[in-house]
Amino acid sequence: MDPNGSGDENSESKIYIGNLDLRITEAALIKMFSPFGKIVTEDFLWHTRGRKRGEPRGFAFIQYSSKEEAKLAKEKMHGRLACGRPLVVRVSSEKYAVEAAENSSKGAGEATKTSLSGSSSGQTSRSSKIAAIKNKLKALEEEGFSAKKQKQTDTSLQ
Missing domain, CATH: 3.30.160 (Double Stranded RNA Binding Domain)
Incomplete structure (x- = not known):
């Protein structure tokens, strides 16, 4: 974290992984992304309600020990096929920037x-x-x- 405690370091060392096939498990995800650095946390999201309860939501977050590791994982894994689907990998801070740009262009x-x-x-x-x-x-x-x-x-x- 930076000295001001704003948390920018965390969002720069955390990646978003989307377009995950429902057959991909947490263990498989960790195995795919561990060659790029030390994984500090992994957050694999599941449906908690409704008829899909207990099924994967199709995306996850992984936090590395440094932003360089996160950028390397993004470079190497974005677009790579996993179970026939191209992975969407972004550094979390970039994902928020993309969403902010999309939101500013939307109508009221x-x-x-x-x-x-x-x-x-x-x-x-x-x-x-x-x-x-x-x-x-x-x-x-x-x-x-x-x-x-x-x-x-x-x-x-x-």
């Missing part, structure tokens, strides 16, 4: 993507998604109401 009222790095951001993500859905429903109801009102006006004029 659309749900925004958020990081999944902690339980509090997971709750924020859920809250923001609920708010976005409510806003969308309200906009659709208003459109529907004005369309009905227009229809009634049109039929009364005939």
Whole structure:
């Protein structure tokens, strides 16, 4: 970590691995990524609710002991086929930058993507998604109401 304690070092030494085939296990993932450096933590995400409960979500995070190891893993593994699917590998700090760019280009009222790095951001993500859905429903109801009102006006004029 940097002396200010901002956590930038952690996000630079952590990689996101996406587009994982559901047959890939945690052990296989660790085996694939351990040649690039010392793995400090590994977070393999699973569905916790619904009919897919207990199944892999298709992505994971691995934190290395240094940002150089994370960059090397990204360079060597991004696009490599695993069970017939090309892996998507990004340094976590880059993933957040990509999402921020995508969010700034989206129109108002659309749900925004958020990081999944902690339980509090997971709750924020859920809250923001609920708010976005409510806003969308309200906009659709208003459109529907004005369309009905227009229809009634049109039929009364005939």
